[in-house]
Amino acid sequence: QLQLVESGGGLVQPGGSLRLSCAASGFTLDYYAIGWFRQAPGKEREGVSCISRSGGNTNYADSVKGRFTISRDNAKNTVYLQMNNLKPEDTAVYYCAARTTVQALCVMSASRYRYWGQGTQVTVSS
Secondary structure, eight states, X not given: OOEEEEEOOEEEOTTOOEEEEEEEESSOGGGEEEEXXXXXXXXXXXXXXXXXXXXXXXXXXXXXXXTEEEXXXXXXXXXXXXXXXXXXXXXXXXXXXXXXXXXXXXXXXXXXXXXXXXXXXXXXXX
């Protein structure tokens, strides 16, 4: 059974850091581009970042550029989202998602992703 599991969320003060992990089971991530998305209460789900199969292409939402870094370790079948200088507006449930693709580029359109994790809560508050 294909499964993605997010971890690493929690409560952090503004300016703090968290590292989210997205671990795959039941399949290997080598053939999948991975996206991170988030959804705050009352808001639509938005793309945060994505990484191509090889890791050679990454994209970020303007709101997180310079603060978040996406990476992947295919040997560990895991993708990471390092989040620094967190702000209260980063508070949301964060989801990772996977899509099979032969493209060298990744996209941050949620409709393009087939497999989703259950999400992990990130709360930034003093």
